[in-house]
Amino acid sequence: MSATSDPQLQLVKISVFILSLSPLYEMLWYGLTGRFGAYPAWEIIGITGEASLVFLLLTLAVTPLRRWFGWNILLKLRRMLGLFAFFYASFHFAIYIWREDNFILSEFFNDAVKLPYITVGILAWLLLVPLALTARDKMMKTLGKGWKRLHSTIYAITFLTVLHYLLVRTWNPVDVLIYAAILTALLAYRFYYAKSVKEWSF
């Protein structure tokens, strides 16, 4: 049975898709019930930024979880998880440019140069763009081994995101340290696997 005609897989995919929209429901709920504080745009930046980081880590967790528990279905969900990371990062970025710089390019470039956390955030987002553009199966076939190499940059992107978060939260880095610990564990697993099997895999 092909993947597209497997009803069980389709059901799982639709359920994961609906669940992945949770940050949007949260923001909608806040908006409808007046729960946003004095600066809704900043709260939206916070929610979407964190959502993007969570999706990056979930994407990275697919391979270890699949190997440990034999959950092969996770592989079929990885692309969706990665695309959600890109979606929330782009949402986050767009709200920032709109609220902070009013879509004025000179102000945006000024922030990009003057504020290190913005520089790092932009770099992370720029590196995410080629991954989103090459997410399709067709691109995987076209790029061959290069696809794997390109998509391995997700580790660097997640590292930059954690750094970006750390620069935002220098006054209270507890949450950031939890994310950093998860990323370190995922990376340690990849190095361990690469050493024992002599193959680096994304």
Ligand code: HEM
């Ligand atoms: C892959 C790209 C990016 C990811 C995954 C990401 C993720 C995050 C995360 C996790 C936070 C902390 C959220 C929180 O406080 O709960 C954050 C904060 C922030 N990000 Fe990003 N970010 C990215 C790119 C960018 C870009 C391109 C910009 C703007 C040019 C930006 C602007 C901000 C700002 C202004 C905050 C601070 C919000 C606050 O003070 O609460 N980010 N980001």
